[in-house]
Amino acid sequence: MRQSSLFTKTRREAPKDELAKNAQLLIRAGYVHKEMAGVYAYLPLGLKVVERIKEIVREEMEAVGAHELLMTSLQSKELWEKTDRWDDKNVDVWFKSELKNGSEVGFGWSHEEPITELMTEYLESYRDLPAFVYQFQTKLRNELRAKSGIMRGREFVMKDMYSYTRDEEAHLKFYNAAIQAYHNVFMRVGLGERTYLTFASGGAFTQFSHEFQTLCDAGEDIIYVHKEKRLAVNKEVLTPEVLAQLDIKREDLVEEKAVEVGNIFSFGDVKSQQLGLTYRDEEGNEKPVILGSYGIGITRLMGTIVEAFADEKGIVWPESVSPFAYHLVSLAGNDAEIAAFAEGLYEELTDAGKSVLYDDRDARAGEKFADADLIGIPWRIVIGKEALATGQVELVHRKTGEVTRVGRAELLQR
Amino acid sequence: MRQSSLFTKTRREAPKDELAKNAQLLIRAGYVHKEMAGVYAYLPLGLKVVERIKEIVREEMEAVGAHELLMTSLQSKELWEKTDRWDDKNVDVWFKSELKNGSEVGFGWSHEEPITELMTEYLESYRDLPAFVYQFQTKLRNELRAKSGIMRGREFVMKDMYSYTRDEEAHLKFYNAAIQAYHNVFMRVGLGERTYLTFASGGAFTQFSHEFQTLCDAGEDIIYVHKEKRLAVNKEVLTPEVLAQLDIKREDLVEEKAVEVGNIFSFGDVKSQQLGLTYRDEEGNEKPVILGSYGIGITRLMGTIVEAFADEKGIVWPESVSPFAYHLVSLAGNDAEIAAFAEGLYEELTDAGKSVLYDDRDARAGEKFADADLIGIPWRIVIGKEALATGQVELVHRKTGEVTRVGRAELLQR
Numbered sequence: 001m002r003q004s005s006l007f008t009k010t011r012r013e014a015p016k017d018e019l020a021k022n023a024q025l026l027i028r029a030g031y032v033h034k035e036m037a038g039v040y041a042y043l044p045l046g047l048k049v050v051e052r053i054k055e056i057v058r059e060e061m062e063a064v065g066a067h068e069l070l071m072t073s074l075q076s077k078e079l080w081e082k083t084d085r086w087d088d089k090n091v092d093v094w095f096k097s098e099l100k101n102g103s104e105v106g107f108g109w110s111h112e113e114p115i116t117e118l119m120t121e122y123l124e125s126y127r128d129l130p131a132f133v134y135q136f137q138t139k140l141r142n143e144l145r146a147k148s149g150i151m152r153g154r155e156f157v158m159k160d161m162y163s164y165t166r167d168e169e170a171h172l173k174f175y176n177a178a179i180q181a182y183h184n185v186f187m188r189v190g191l192g193e194r195t196y197l198t199f200a201s202g203g204a205f206t207q208f209s210h211e212f213q214t215l216c217d218a219g220e221d222i223i224y225v226h227k228e229k230r231l232a233v234n235k236e237v238l239t240p241e242v243l244a245q246l247d248i249k250r251e252d253l254v255e256e257k258a259v260e261v262g263n264i265f266s267f268g269d270v271k272s273q274q275l276g277l278t279y280r281d282e283e284g285n286e287k288p289v290i291l292g293s294y295g296i297g298i299t300r301l302m303g304t305i306v307e308a309f310a311d312e313k314g315i316v317w318p319e320s321v322s323p324f325a326y327h328l329v330s331l332a333g334n335d336a337e338i339a340a341f342a343e344g345l346y347e348e349l350t351d352a353g354k355s356v357l358y359d360d361r362d363a364r365a366g367e368k369f370a371d372a373d374l375i376g377i378p379w380r381i382v383i384g385k386e387a388l389a390t391g392q393v394e395l396v397h398r399k400t401g402e403v404t405r406v407g408r409a410e411l412l413q414r
Numbered sequence: 415m416r417q418s419s420l421f422t423k424t425r426r427e428a429p430k431d432e433l434a435k436n437a438q439l440l441i442r443a444g445y446v447h448k449e450m451a452g453v454y455a456y457l458p459l460g461l462k463v464v465e466r467i468k469e470i471v472r473e474e475m476e477a478v479g480a481h482e483l484l485m486t487s488l489q490s491k492e493l494w495e496k497t498d499r500w501d502d503k504n505v506d507v508w509f510k511s512e513l514k515n516g517s518e519v520g521f522g523w524s525h526e527e528p529i530t531e532l533m534t535e536y537l538e539s540y541r542d543l544p545a546f547v548y549q550f551q552t553k554l555r556n557e558l559r560a561k562s563g564i565m566r567g568r569e570f571v572m573k574d575m576y577s578y579t580r581d582e583e584a585h586l587k588f589y590n591a592a593i594q595a596y597h598n599v600f601m602r603v604g605l606g607e608r609t610y611l612t613f614a615s616g617g618a619f620t621q622f623s624h625e626f627q628t629l630c631d632a633g634e635d636i637i638y639v640h641k642e643k644r645l646a647v648n649k650e651v652l653t654p655e656v657l658a659q660l661d662i663k664r665e666d667l668v669e670e671k672a673v674e675v676g677n678i679f680s681f682g683d684v685k686s687q688q689l690g691l692t693y694r695d696e697e698g699n700e701k702p703v704i705l706g707s708y709g710i711g712i713t714r715l716m717g718t719i720v721e722a723f724a725d726e727k728g729i730v731w732p733e734s735v736s737p738f739a740y741h742l743v744s745l746a747g748n749d750a751e752i753a754a755f756a757e758g759l760y761e762e763l764t765d766a767g768k769s770v771l772y773d774d775r776d777a778r779a780g781e782k783f784a785d786a787d788l789i790g791i792p793w794r795i796v797i798g799k800e801a802l803a804t805g806q807v808e809l810v811h812r813k814t815g816e817v818t819r820v821g822r823a824e825l826l827q828r
Contacts, residue, residue, distance in 0.1 A: 005479065007536050007545035007578075033532050036519075039488045041532065044481040044547070065419065067458040073487070073521075073552060074453045074569050095511040097521070099568075100558045105450075107487075107511070107521065118447050118455065122421050131421035133458075138487060138552065144514045154513075155488050164421075 001044075001324070003359045006030075008043050010371045021218060022303035023149025025315050029374045031323075038146025038154035040299075045375070048323035050157060053298050054136055056188050056320065057159050060181040064174070066132035066161055071114050073140065075106040079113050083274045093141040107140040112267065112293055115162050116275045123289060126166055126281050130174065134161035136298065148218065151259060151303040163292040166279065171290040175264065178294050182212055182262050185296065189305060190318030195261065198223050199246065200234035205268030208237070212262035212296075218307045221260055224253035232258075259304045260297075267291040309399070315376030316399050324357040327377040331365050331384040342383040345393070345408065352412050373398070381411070415458075415738070416760075417773045420444075422457050424785045435632060436717035437563025439729050443788045445737075452560025452568035454713075459789070462737035464571060467712050468550055470602050470734065471573050474595040478588070480546035480575055485528050487554065489520040493527050497688045507555040521554040526681065526707055529576050530689045537703060540580055540695050544588065548575035550712065562632065565673060565717040577706040580693060585704040589678065592708050596626055596676050599710065603719060604732030609675065612637050613660065614648035619682030622651070626676035626710075632721045635674055638667035646672075673718045674711075681705040723813070729790030730813050738771040741791040745779050745798040756797040759807070759822065766826050787812070795825070 008030030015034055018024050023040070026032045031046035042050055058068065080086035086106070088094060095107040108114070115133065123131060139158045146154050161178070165171040179197065186195040191214050198211040213223045213232055223232040226248050233242065233253065243250055269288035272278065278286045302321070309316040319325065326349065330342035346358045357377060359368050365384075372380050382394040392405040406414075422444030429448055432438050437454070440446045445460035456464055472482065494500035500520070502508060509521040522528070529547065537545060553572045560568050575592070579585040593611065600609040605628050612625040627637045627646055637646040640662050647656065647667065657664055683702035686692065691703045716735070723730040733739065740763065744756035760772045771791060773782050779798075786794050796808040806819040820828075 001481075006481065007533070007542065007547065009536055033535070035486045035488065035528060036490055039486050041486050041528070042484040044483050047482055047484050050484070067415075067420065068461055069458050070456040070461050070464070072449045072453050072455050072569050073554065074449065076450055095519075095521075097509040097511045097556075100556060105509075107509075114449060114455070119421070121447070122423055128421065133421065140487065142511075142514060155486050 001357055003357055004361050006044060008045065010374050018149070019147055020149030020151065020303075021310065022151060022306040025306055025310055025374070026150065026303075029315055029376070031315075032150060036154075038143055038152065040150055040153065040155075042299075045323045046302075049302055049317070049321055050298060052321045052323070053189060053301055054157075054159070057136075057185055057296055057298065060184050060188075061134045061159070061161055063184075064132065064177045064181050066134045066163075068135060069133050070135050071108065071111045071118075071137060073108045073138065075108050075114060077104045077106065079117055080106065083113055083271060085113065093143060095140050095142050108137065109139055109141045111135070111137065111160055112162065112271055112291070113275070116271050116277055116291060119164055119289070120275065120277045123164060123277065123279055126279055129164060129166045129279060129289065130170055131164040132161065132174065134159060134294075148220065149303055150299045151218065151297075151307070152220070153299060156300065157298040159296045159298055161294040163290075163294070164277075165290045165292070166281070166287070167290060171266065171292055175266065175292055178264055178292070179210065182264070182294075182296070186212060186214070186261065188320050189301060190320060191261070191301075191305065191308060194308065196223065196225055196230065196232040196258070198232040198234050198258075198260075199237055199242065200263070201236050203265070203267075205270055206266040209263060209265040211260050213258035214261050214304050214308065215256050216259045216304055216307050217257055219257040219259040221258050223256055223258045225256050226252055227254065228252070232256075259300065259307075261301050261304055262294075262296045264292065264294045267293060310376075313370075314374030317376045317378060319378045322376070322378050324355045324377050325379065326354060326356045327359065327372050327375065327380045328356050329359045329368050329372055329380055329382050331368070331382065335385070335388075338383060338385065338388055341388055345381070345383065345411075348408065348412060354412075415771055417771055418775050420458060422459065424788050432563070433561055434563030434565065434717075435724065436565060436720040439720055439724055439788070440564065440717075443729055443790070445729075446564060450568075452557055452566065454564055454567065454569075456713075459737045460716075463716055463731070463735055464712060466735045466737070467603060467715055468571075468573070471550075471599055471710055471712065474598050474602075475548045475573070475575055477598075478546065478591045478595050480548045480577075482549060483547050484549050485522065485525045485532075485551060487522045487552065489522050489528065491518045491520065493531055494520065497527055497685060499527065507557060509554050509556050522551065523553055523555045525549070525551065525574055526576065526685055526705065527689065530685050530691055530705060533578055533703070534689060534691050537578060537691065537693055540693055543693060543703065544577065544579040544584055546575065546577050546588065548573060548708075562634065563717050564713045565632065565711075565721070566634070567713065570714065571712040573710045573712055575708040577704075577708070578691075579704045579706070580695070580701070581704060585680065585706055589680065589706055592678055592706070593624065596678070596708075596710070600626060600628070600675065602734050603715060604734060605675070605715075605719065605722060608722065610637065610639055610644065610646040610672070612646040612648050612672075612674075613651055613656065614677070615650050617679070619684055620680040623677060623679040625674050627672035628675050628718050628722070629670050630673045630718055630721050631671055633671040633673040635672050637670055637672045638664075639670050640666055641668065642666070646670075673714065673721075675715050675718055676708075676710040678706065678708045681707060724790075727784075728788030731790045731792060733792045736790070736792050738769045738791050739793065740768060740770045741773065741786050741789065741794045742770050743773045743782050743786055743794055743796050745782070745796065749799070752797060752799065752802055755802055759795070759797065759825075762822065762826060768826075 014024035272288040332339035428438035686702040746753035
């Protein structure tokens with residue numbers, strides 16, 4: 001993409017009311033635009049990152065046998081009353097409105113209820129089980145406060161997956177496969193090392209739920225990490241009984257701030273009982289279906305990646321989620337030969353299938369370098385007089401600042 | 415995809431309150447699920463069609479130089495008051511709610527206002543123009559009635575594009591490029607022949623807007639078609655003056671029912687004036703930016719395709735938007751050899767990059783054929799005893815019913 005065709009520009013300052021580092025940098029670099037507190041539009045560069053994260057998540061969800069669908073934002077009161085989650089006293093993040101005929105409707109902040117009701121139309125027999133589905137959905141949550149940038153929004157993109165199985169054994173098999181798929185996702189986006197499977201409160205049906213918590217100063221959670229065993233315990237369940245049960249000692253745990261980037265949860269047969277989702281087994285007995293729910297906050301993950309890797313110069317994207325692989329910076333100025341060299345290389349790289357942001361703007365070198373640092377693409381290719389003279393270009397690694405010189409052929413083969 | 419892994423099943427009956435043919439068929443075949451009137455979830459097969467249509471539209475929008483972004487559903491009252499489109503008396507399709515602090519918010523039914531306001535932060539000089547952006551957004555509209563299935567929903571996917579140009583000349587250049595891009599889209603999804611560029615009411619700034627109307631009995635619009643000139647006039651502007659202006663005669667026009675699958679609209683500088691979007695020209699004069707708006711209803715287009723091509727047996731997808739290219743139907747029953755043949759062919763086809771829905775279910779041939787007809791994938795491959803004996807498979811064209819016999823190698827090379 002030619003940077004001259006991009007309407008976004010970098011900014012020196014983020015909006016004054018924006019306190020979160022992730023949003024400050026993403027706004028300054030032109031990835032997102034703040035519509036209101038906790039509500040961000042995703043500009044061309046930002047949407048590319050969202051889509052790259054989604055594609056990694058999609059691949060891992062498909063690998064465990066889940067199929068993608070898309071539920072609706074509009075939700076009926078009658079459905080959520082069945083599980084007692086309509087009343088604002090029980091769920092305090094609903095946005096609600098009404099149809100022209102006066103019927104109340106809500107806007108989806110979660111989707112266990114509609115997906116489970118939908119399944120009552122399709123799942124009848126043990127032959128129909130298991131069923132695994134997921135979606136990428138824009139969730140709307142009427143949060144009281146929204147001050148963590150894109151890490152806790154009133155409108156945000158979430159991947160939510162649901163498993164429907166016949167019994168606890170089949171449930172656990174998928175639950176464990178999902179844990180592994182989640183580890184794969186966090187590893188692939190570069191957060192594997194600092195993300196911990198965390199024991200958290202389980203609700204009505206199970207003792208524990210499992211969170212994936214990424215160590216991060218901007219996190220809103222406190223967890224206790226056992227680095228050696230690579231697991232953690234959420235503050236909310238840190239009791240002597242739980243420590244004994246997990247066979248870990250309090251003194252081996254380190255208190256850390258963390259962001260919940262994923263969570264998985266067993267609903268058992270509670271929702272199925274409430275919504276009438278049953279199946280007939282081989283003997284014709286009617287039994288409730290077991291439900292599991294598995295979430296990853298896609299835009300929160302994007303914010304966490306920014307928080308985790310940014311330095312004083314700006315964003316530092318891991319290669320796996322960067323909007324482009326290369327940032328080709330032309331220092332042509334008025335030099336037609338350098339401009340032609342840069343144009344030629346841009347064409348060659350894109351023809352070879354490489355994703356390139358090409359800074360073809362008429363601007364000073366210092367401004368271009370500062371913008372490139374802020375935008376944070378992993379590899380910068382610099383085309384100046386020297387490239388023309390030697391045929392070699394300067395390749396700069398955003399993360400380490402390391403500079404190497406490579407020829408065109410080498411660059412194309414990378 | 416193995417059909418046995420798909421939780422959806424075909425149904426003999428659509429919900430009794432569903433009157434529209436598109437929704438009846440899409441529900442019966444397992445493409446969509448009705449959440450409430452005008453609100454449909456997209457099941458795995460349905461989401462694949464939506465994504466294929468989006469990809470065609472995306473390619474054509476990128477080809478005219480537009481960049482994709484994603485605006486928000488949540489909208490601020492203050493913004494829409496500036497253009498006098500907040501009040502329910504002026505816009506009667508708002509869903510509205512409020513934040514915890516009592517501020518009113520709306521849910522996006524259109525996005526000219528927020529995109530134009532966003533642009534005020536980026537567009538300053540003639541050097542920043544033109545700028546072309548588009549998005550695929552879930553729009554929410556509080557329609558009084560919703561009885562046309564996915565062709566007029568309260569929640570639906572729309573592609574909306576916006577052009578920002580410095581003057582009328584640059585505007586018209588892009589406007590005409592967009593008309594061509596729209597023709598390309600409708601041609602590629604199979605509706606080109608029956609879709610007409612239609613002159614319609616233009617609002618405050620221009621005499622005409624342009625609609626793309628697809629002839630369809632289920633359409634809610636009445637248009638007057640000039641088949642020879644391949645254009646049409648919306649009933650709302652059918653006056654002697656307009657006919658004279660377009661140099662067409664009333665007697666050459668045929669009245670037709672049609673669906674508005676796309677529309678393009680010049681806002682001139684009206685919104686820019688209201689929202690303060692100006693630029694400085696070469697002489698430093700401050701001028702308002704010219705805005706154009708270009709919509710395609712993605713899910714409406716999907717419904718129109720169903721209405722246009724379905725026959726008495728079910729849906730008939732054009733190849734360009736079908737969820738799969740092939741429906742591989744195994745008639746193995748208890749025959750292990752046929753099952754192995756079908757499995758092998760499924761692996762070979764998918765390894766060769768072909769998209770295949772593989773009916774590996776334990777069901778009667780009649781049921782499988784009826785399901786395949788209802789689901790409407792363009793090419794059915796039948797694997798029975800004969801395939802095993804001759805090595806040739808039966809290839810059935812869904813649209814014409816034509817049957818040919820082809821060998822494996824030929825199938826892989828198609």
